[in-house]
Amino acid sequence: MSAGRVSIRSEDFDLGTEVAALRRGDAGVGAVAAFIGTVRERNDGAAVKSLELEHYPGMTEAAIEAMIDEAMRRFEIRAARVVHRIGVLAPSAQIVLVAVSAAHRGEAFQACEFLMDYLKTQAPFWKKEAGPGGSRWVDARVADDTALARWGIAAGNAAERAGDAPDKR
């Protein structure tokens, strides 16, 4: 694990190591919630041979830092950490980790889901799938915009044109 709240990297991560670092030196923690996203072997009915992740260096880190700031404002949490991999990943590989510590479970669960919903439509990553028939860029899902709307934030990712997207920060 590397220091800081956000890590964008090609190397894999270890849940135990990341959670230990998140909790280290804070005996006020009574709950840790963690989410891991992994590469499915099938997407939209088609076989996936590999998934390639591209990002916007510099912007990605800043965007996720801002998301964590927002999560700290909204929820009574003690710390949060996000790890997101880039490059070529095989089926079953880990893609993303969101881990949150709090005094109590409710806030930890909520902040973890909030961060994941936020990341899906507001962090500059793009997935390209390789299958038997060639490669294709993965389409953004309206369902991900809907997930963020539950938190009172208009995603403006899949459902709206870019010009209609309101400023979030």
Place this chain on the structure above:
Amino acid sequence: MKVAVRYFASVREALGAGEDVEIGAGASIAALRDALVARGGRHAEALGRQRLLRGARNRVLCAESTTLAEGDEVGFFPPLTGG
């Protein structure tokens, strides 16, 4: 004024990693996009209004009505699909 334009994902595949662009002072992201589309060819195909794109000014997502300043970095890319 000069701005640094950067492309990502499918837009990058069509146009390369980016380019410096001269545009009138006070132009918006939308005006910059329109000026690039007016070049025709691959630019019109990759950045045209038929495509759903998002934009960023100085590495922050923003609306296309956002006004640009000299030296700004502008990103154009398709909807985000991380996580």
